[in-house]
Structure formats: structure tokens, C-alpha cells
Amino acid sequence: MTGAVPLSPAPRVIPSVPGPPVLGSLTQLWPHRLRTFLTRCHETHGPVFHVTGLGRTITVLAGPDANVFAMKEGHRVFRSREAWQPNDQAFGVNRSLISVDGEEHRAFRRVEARTYTRSYLLERLRPALAVVAEDLSALRAGDALPVAAFCKAVITEQLARVVVNGTARPFLPDLLTFVQTTLMVRVTQQRPALAEHLPAFRRARTRSLRMVEDLIDEHRRHTPETAGRAPDLIDDLLAAQAADPAFWSDLDVRMAAIGAFVAGMDTAANTLAFVLYRLGRHPEYAVDLMAEADRVFADGPPHPDVLADLPHLHRFVLECLRLHPIAPALTRTLTQDVTFAGYTIPAGRQVIIATTVPHGLPDCYPDPAHFDPDRFAPGRMEHRRPGVFAPYGVGTHVCAGSGMAEGLILLNLAAILRTLDLEGDPTYQLREVARPTASPDDRLTLRVRSVRHRAVSLLA
Numbered sequence: 001m002t003g004a005v006p007l008s009p010a011p012r013v014i015p016s017v018p019g020p021p022v023l024g025s026l027t028q029l030w031p032h033r034l035r036t037f038l039t040r041c042h043e044t045h046g047p048v049f050h051v052t053g054l055g056r057t058i059t060v061l062a063g064p065d066a067n068v069f070a071m072k073e074g075h076r077v078f079r080s081r082e083a084w085q086p087n088d089q090a091f092g093v094n095r096s097l098i099s100v101d102g103e104e105h106r107a108f109r110r111v112e113a114r115t116y117t118r119s120y121l122l123e124r125l126r127p128a129l130a131v132v133a134e135d136l137s138a139l140r141a142g143d144a145l146p147v148a149a150f151c152k153a154v155i156t157e158q159l160a161r162v163v164v165n166g167t168a169r170p171f172l173p174d175l176l177t178f179v180q181t182t183l184m185v186r187v188t189q190q191r192p193a194l195a196e197h198l199p200a201f202r203r204a205r206t207r208s209l210r211m212v213e214d215l216i217d218e219h220r221r222h223t224p225e226t227a228g229r230a231p232d233l234i235d236d237l238l239a240a241q242a243a244d245p246a247f248w249s250d251l252d253v254r255m256a257a258i259g260a261f262v263a264g265m266d267t268a269a270n271t272l273a274f275v276l277y278r279l280g281r282h283p284e285y286a287v288d289l290m291a292e293a294d295r296v297f298a299d300g301p302p303h304p305d306v307l308a309d310l311p312h313l314h315r316f317v318l319e320c321l322r323l324h325p326i327a328p329a330l331t332r333t334l335t336q337d338v339t340f341a342g343y344t345i346p347a348g349r350q351v352i353i354a355t356t357v358p359h360g361l362p363d364c365y366p367d368p369a370h371f372d373p374d375r376f377a378p379g380r381m382e383h384r385r386p387g388v389f390a391p392y393g394v395g396t397h398v399c400a401g402s403g404m405a406e407g408l409i410l411l412n413l414a415a416i417l418r419t420l421d422l423e424g425d426p427t428y429q430l431r432e433v434a435r436p437t438a439s440p441d442d443r444l445t446l447r448v449r450s451v452r453h454r455a456v457s458l459l460a
């Protein structure tokens with residue numbers, strides 16, 4: 001016996017992703033290439049690695065266990081403020097649903113989430129269908145359907161009519177410019193702050209905020225009782241403000257009302273655009289999908305129960321969410337020292353939870369690059385393992401609108417398939433743009449082979 005004191009094991013050193021001097025690997029964090037980049041790094045470095053550059057260090061947690069960790073421990077160790085508060089400030093507030101945590105977050109979510117659910121949408125299928133019918137009715141055999149623009153127009157107007165009983169048609173370019181530029185300047189830092197001083201941006205900001213302020217005024221004047229309608233998001237916000245005016249300022253109400261567009265517009269539209277891209281690319285699924293769409297509309301406008309039973313359409317959409325998740329990762333700040341996978345990460349560190357890295361791992365999804373909706377069929381259900389499928393994020397801030405998003409995407413896909421026989425452009429190579437949410441670029445079109453049923457018949 002030597003009397004030596006046993007040494008505690010040396011802390012494991014977190015590997016760093018190499019990159020050029022000064023800029024380091026930080027410049028690889030482009031939104032539309034993020035999942036591919038983080039998946040490659042996970043393969044090389046394992047579940048914890050550093051992305052560095054410009055004097056900054058970000059620690060990435062990746063893989064199914066990272067998602068499970070975020071689900072179980074996130075409420076204790078993650079803070080959202082640093083990632084999202086700069087965005088709030090563009091709207092004149094210092095807090096919002098996504099930038100706060102704990103009890104304050106629960107208070108926002110209790111009020112805002114009700115009108116983002118699938119059950120809320122199911123009670124308003126008709127106004128949602130009316131929008132897509134209007135936009136489809138302009139298309140004739142031989143026309144080219146411009147996928148990205150079509151999806152943005154349809155989804156934005158559906159959110160306006162269903163969630164806030166308004167219209168966004170006259171404001172669509174303003175909303176897109178204002179919301180996209182603000183996120184790119186303040187959240188993803190893809191654009192310089194100067195972008196917010198350009199006249200086109202300032203005009204778009206003024207018009208977008210005025211649209212929401214006018215809607216709020218309208219809701220104050222005509223309550224659900226006097227107008228004879230069911231309460232929508234703005235009614236819920238005004239009721240919450242009346243019950244607790246110290247919590248809800250007028251600016252908080254305005255932020256939450258425009259939040260439907262900030263959170264829902266590009267996310268759902270771009271996902272629908274990827275679904276249509278896959279539709280053009282995989283004609284082998286068209287027969288089953290069209291048959292299901294015909295069943296949806298066989299007896300006139302769909303009954304809510306029918307939307308719950310669309311196995312082919314649903315699997316097709318889930319596979320698109322797996323391969324084209326438009327929000328590939330989350331950014332947070334650690335509120336305390338954390339040990340994960342044997343590594344210790346200090347309090348105050350900015351972390352990225354690479355939520356969708358498992359979508360591309362062969363251990364989770366065999367032959368992961370292969371488009372195969374049947375992964376989600378009974379008997380396979382490859383997504384039903386902890387932490388492997390997270391297109392809507394994980395933890396306390398998990399998407400509040402996933403029910404609304406999936407409902408709208410399914411409804412629109414069924415309506416499009418019922419109305420048009422579409423054909424993909426075999427020469428189109430997928431090119432993605434990120435403003436900041438990833439989308440197929442504007443060159444993606446689908447050709448209308450024939451009109452199967454008149455669009456107005458969707459509502460007949």
C-alpha cells in the first residue's frame with residue numbers, strides 16, 4: 001500500500017468543431033444547412049461539441065438523449081430570454097410567450113395556446129377551406145403553381161381568418177417583410193441591424209402593427225357576445241387583460257396577437273411548401289393520397305372526424321417534417337452548471353439543442369435520407385422512441401401551434417389533391433432559402449395537368 005489519495009477523474013474536454021482562424025466554425029450555423037451541419041458534427045464528435053468563432057463559444061447538445069435531457073431537465077436549466085428577447089424588443093416589449101420561463105411563461109401559454117389547437121381549428125374548417133378554395137380557383141390546366149408564394153398566401157390568410165377573425169390579404173408583403181427581417185436581424189443574425197432602418201422595412205412595420213392594432217380595436221368594439229361569434233385569440237387576450245390588467249399591458253396584447261403570424265406564418269407555410277415539393281418528386285404516392293383526399297370531400301365539406309383518419313396523408317406529412325424540419329434546433333442559455341453525457345458545461349453558456357439531428361441518424365431511422373412515409377405506419381412507427389422525432393421542439397416551449405399547423409397542412413393538402421392533378425418539374429433541383437425559416441426557393445412550381453373538381457365544390 002502506498003497511501004496515495006485516489007484522484008477524481010479529470011473532466012472530459014468538450015471537442016471543438018474545427019474552422020478557419022477568427023471566424024471558426026460559427027459561420028456554419030446557417031438555418032437551412034443547420035441540420036446537415038449538426039448531424040455531421042454529431043457523427044464526428046459525439047453528443048456534445050463546441051462551435052466557436054468571433055470570440056464566442058456555443059455548446060451543442062445533439063442526439064436522442066439530448067432531446068430527452070431537454071424534455072426532463074430543460075425547465076430547470078434552460079433560459080429562453082437571451083435567444084428571444086431581442087425579437088420582443090422590435091415589437092416594443094421586453095417579454096413574450098417564447099422569451100420567458102417558469103410561472104410567467106405558463107401564464108402566457110394558458111391564454112395564448114387555446115386558439116392554436118387542432119380542436120379549435122376543427123370548429124372553423126369552413127373559413128380555413130374558403131381561403132384555399134379562393135386561391136385554387138384561379139388555376140387552370142397548364143398553369144404553373146408557384147409553390148412557396150401560394151403556401152404563404154394561403155396559410156397567412158387562414159391564420160388571419162381562423163385565429164383573429166380578420167384578413168391579412170392587403171398586408172401580406174408587409175407582414176412577410178416585417179416578421180422575416182426582424183427575425184433575421186434579431187434572432188438568427190443573418191442580416192445587419194441596418195436592415196431595420198430601410199424605408200421599405202419601416203413602412204412594412206408600421207402597416208403590420210397597424211393591422212393588428214385595428215383588429216384589437218375592432219374586437220374591443222364588437223365582443224363575441226355583441227358580434228355573435230365564438231371567442232378567438234384576441235378575445236382571449238382581452239379577457240385576460242380585463243382579469244389581470246397589471247400583467248397584460250396593451251403592448252403585451254399587441255405582441256401576442258401578432259405572435260400568431262410571427263410563430264405560425266412561415267413555419268406552417270414553408271412546411272406545406274416542402275410537402276408539395278415531395279408530392280411533385282414522388283408521384284408513386286399520388287394515387288393513395290388522391291383517393292384519401294376524395295374521401296375527405298366525398299360528402300361535401302369535411303367533417304372534423306374525417307381529418308382524424310387520414311393515414312396516407314398524415315404519414316406523408318410526418319415524413320416531410322422529419323426530412324425538412326423548418327426549425328432544426330433551439331437556442332438557450334444555461335442557468336446553472338450542467339453535466340450531460342459525462343461533460344460539464346458552465347452556467348451562462350449559450351447552448352444549441354440540436355433537436356432534429358436524430359431525424360438523420362441511421363440508428364433512429366434506417367436509411368435516413370430515403371423518403372419513406374411508411375416509417376410512420378403501424379408496425380414500424382420509427383418515430384415512437386424517446387427523443388427521435390422533434391420537428392416541433394422539446395420541453396416547455398414545445399410548439400403551441402402544432403395542432404393548428406398539422407391540421408392546416410392536412411386540410412390544404414387534401415383540398416389541393418381533390419382540386420388539381422399536379423405534376424412535378426423533373427428538372428427542379430431542391431434549392432433552399434432561409435428567411436430565416438427554410439423553404440424551397442421561388443423556382444419550385446408544380447404544373448396543373450388537369451382540374452379534377454372545381455375549387456368551389458370544396459365548400460359545396
Ligand code: HEM
Nearest residue numbers: 097098116263264267268271327392393397399400401405
Ligand atoms: C409545421 C409548422 C410549425 C413548426 C415546425 C413549428 C415549430 C416550432 C418550434 C420548434 C418551436 C419551439 C421554439 C423554441 O423553443 O425556441 C415552436 C414554438 C411555438 N410555435 Fe410553432 N411551429 C409550427 C407552426 C406553428 C403555428 C401554425 C403556430 C400558431 C399559429 C405556432 C405557434 C407557436 C408558438 C406560440 C410557439 C412558442 C411556444 C412557447 O414558447 O411556449 N407554431 N414552434
